[in-house]
Amino acid sequence: MSTNQKFIWATGMTKQAPTSLLYLNVAPTQVVRCSLEESGNAIARLGNRPLILGGQHTLATLASSLESVLEQHQLSYECASYSPDCSEKSLAKLSEAVAAHQSDLIIGIGGGKALDTAKILAHQCQLPVVTVPTSAATCAAWTALSNIYSDHGAFLYDVGLDHCPDLLVLDYSLIQTAPQRTLVAGIGDALAKWYEASVSSGSATDTLIIAAVQQARVLRDILFQKSVEALTQPGSQVWREVVDATVLLAGVIGGLGGARCRTVAAHAVHNGLTHIPAAHDSLHGEKVAYGILVQLRLEEMLQGNQLAASARQQLLKFYAELGLPQTLQDLGLGSITLAQLQKAAEIACGENSDIHRLPFKVLPEQLMAAMVSTRILVEGSRKELSLPAVEVEGCLSE
Ligand SMILES: [Zn+2]
Numbered sequence: 001m002s003t004n005q006k007f008i009w010a011t012g013m014t015k016q017a018p019t020s021l022l023y024l025n026v027a028p029t030q031v032v033r034c035s036l037e038e039s040g041n042a043i044a045r046l047g048n049r050p051l052i053l054g055g056q057h058t059l060a061t062l063a064s065s066l067e068s069v070l071e072q073h074q075l076s077y078e079c080a081s082y083s084p085d086c087s088e089k090s091l092a093k094l095s096e097a098v099a100a101h102q103s104d105l106i107i108g109i110g111g112g113k114a115l116d117t118a119k120i121l122a123h124q125c126q127l128p129v130v131t132v133p134t135s136a137a138t139c140a141a142w143t144a145l146s147n148i149y150s151d152h153g154a155f156l157y158d159v160g161l162d163h164c165p166d167l168l169v170l171d172y173s174l175i176q177t178a179p180q181r182t183l184v185a186g187i188g189d190a191l192a193k194w195y196e197a198s199v200s201s202g203s204a205t206d207t208l209i210i211a212a213v214q215q216a217r218v219l220r221d222i223l224f225q226k227s228v229e230a231l232t233q234p235g236s237q238v239w240r241e242v243v244d245a246t247v248l249l250a251g252v253i254g255g256l257g258g259a260r261c262r263t264v265a266a267h268a269v270h271n272g273l274t275h276i277p278a279a280h281d282s283l284h285g286e287k288v289a290y291g292i293l294v295q296l297r298l299e300e301m302l303q304g305n306q307l308a309a310s311a312r313q314q315l316l317k318f319y320a321e322l323g324l325p326q327t328l329q330d331l332g333l334g335s336i337t338l339a340q341l342q343k344a345a346e347i348a349c350g351e352n353s354d355i356h357r358l359p360f361k362v363l364p365e366q367l368m369a370a371m372v373s374t375r376i377l378v379e380g381s382r383k384e385l386s387l388p389a390v391e392v393e394g395c396l397s398e
Contacts (some may be wrong), residue, residue: 005319009099014340017124019106025144025161028131028168031248035064037131039169044073046128046166047105050081051098053118054110058134062109062174078103098125105130112205112284113149113181119161120146128166128362135178135312136186136243141168142251152297154278155271164255175243176235181283186246188324193253194220195292195311196264200357203258212257219249228321243379264355265298265348265362266357271372271393273331276340282331287347289324290331291372294367295358299368300362300378309378326375341368 032042034377043050052059052066059079070077078101081091096105098121104123108118109132122129123146131141144161149248175183193216201209217396223243252260265358269291273279279287293315299308315325345364348355 010168023162023377024255025164025258027252028142029163030166031100031168031170032335033170033172034129036062036169036171037069037171039132039167039171040069040171041071042070042167043069043107043114043130044075044287045106046130047103048075048102048129049101049105050075050077050107051094051101051121052109053082053094053121054114056083058110058114062134066109072368077107080115084151085153086113086117086120087149087151088354090117091124094121095124098127102125105197107132110134110138111380112147116146119144119165120148120159123159128285129171130167131165132169132171132174133247134174135180135182136175136246137182137283138186138189138302139247139250139254141165141170141247143254145254147356149274152277153274155274164251165176165228170243170247172235172240172243175247176239180231182321183231183243183246184285184324185221185285185289186250187242187322187334188248188292189285190246191223191315192263192266192288192292195295196266196354197253197257197261197263199359200354201261204261208256208258209261214254214255215256219245219253222249224318227318243298262357263354264298265295265355266351268348269294269344269367271353272344272346273333275347276333276336276344278333278336278340279331281346282325286331288326290326290374293319293326295371297370297374298358298362298366302362302366306378312374313378330369334374341371345371347368361374 030042031068032039041070050070059081078097080094080097082094084090094117095266106118107130108115110135111134115131118131119125119129121297133141140371142164145158146161147158151225197216201213204210204213223242226238226242230236230239233239234313266288270284270287293312294307296312296315299305300312319326328334328336329359349362349364351368
C-alpha cells in the first residue's frame with residue numbers, strides 16, 4: 001500500500017494528492033523575509049478568517065504580536081493547538097475547528113510538526129496556508145510534504161501535498177529566539193540532502209533532479225564553510241546565511257527533486273528511532289545527522305566504500321565542532337536495550353522504508369551493527385586525517 005493510499009483511507013479523502021510527474025511543487029508562491037509585524041499585508045491578501053495553528057507554548061508567547069498584526073488588518077482569527085502531535089487524531093479535531101470558525105486560511109507557526117500539521121490541514125480543507133517557522137531546525141516551512149506521527153510521536157508515514165505553502169514568512173528575529181540547538185539540528189537535517197540525494201538520484205538524467213543533487217552539494221559546502229562562524233554570532237549576516245541554507249535552500253532541493261529525489265538511510269534511521277520513547281528528547285535533525293553516519297557506515301561495511309569511510313571521518317570532525325550527535329549515547333540512548341535497538345532497526349528496514357534505496361540489501365542485524373559503530377576508526381585513518389583515537393561504544397560488529 002502506498003503512503004498516499006494510506007492517507008486517503010485514513011482521512012476518507014477521495015482525491016489523491018498529485019505527486020505524479022505532471023506536477024512540480026518547487027517553491028512557496030511567496031517568501032517574505034521580514035518581521036511577523038510587517039507581514040500583515042501579505043497574510044491579509046490570502047484570507048479574512050485565519051485559523052492559527054501552533055504549539056501551546058508558541059501561541060502563548062506570540063499571542064500579543066500576532067494579535068496586533070491580525071487586528072490591524074481586521075482579520076477574524078481563532079487559535080488552535082496541534083497537540084498531541086501531527087497525528088490523524090489532531091487533524092480530525094482541527095478540521096472541526098476549521099468548520100466551526102469558517103476559516104478561509106490556515107497559518108502555521110512553530111517548528112516542523114506545527115508547520116506540517118498546518119500544511120496538511122490546509123490541503124485537506126482546500127485552503128491557502130501561511131508558514132511562519134520559529135526555528136531553523138527543518139525546511140518544513142517550504143516543502144509540499146507532511147510527516148504524520150502517532151499521538152505518541154512515532155513516525156507513521158509521509159504525505160505529498162498538492163502545492164507548497166502560499167506564503168512563507170521568514171522572521172529572523174523570531175528564529176533568533178529559538179535555542180541554538182535548533183539551528184544545529186537544522187544543519188544536520190540539511191546536510192542529509194547531499195548524502196541521501198547523491199545516493200537516491202546521483203545517476204539521474206532528469207534536468208531538475210541533476211539540479212537538485214548539485215544544489216545539495218552546494219548546500220553541504222555552505223554549511224561546512226559557514227556553520228561554525230554562524231553559531232558563534234547569532235543574528236549576524238553569516239548566521240542569516242546559514243538560516244537561509246537550512247530553511248530555504250534545503251527546501252529548494254526538496255522542491256526541485258520532488259518525490260524522485262528521496263531520503264535514504266539517514267531518514268530511515270530517524271524514523272526507526274522515533275519508535276523508541278527515549279529518542280523523543282532529541283530533535284529531528286539530530287537523529288538525522290546521526291543517521292547520516294549510520295548510512296555511511298553501511299556503505300563502508302556492506303559495499304567496502306572507501307569514499308564513505310572518509311566522508312564519515314570528515315563529518316565526525318565537523319559534528320564535534322558543532323555539537324551534533326555522533327553516537328546513540330549522544331542522542332541520550334546510551335542505555336536502551338538490545339530489544340529496543342532491534343525494534344528501531346526492524347522498522348528502519350521495513351518493506352517500504354527508504355533505506356532500500358541504497359544500492360544493496362540491508363538486514364536489521366547489519367543496521368544494528370552500523371548503528372553502534374558510527375565512530376569506529378577507518379583502517380589507517382588516524383594517521384591520514386590526524387584524528388584522535390575514538391572508542392567504539394558497545395560495538396556489536398567488531
Ligand atoms: Zn528531515
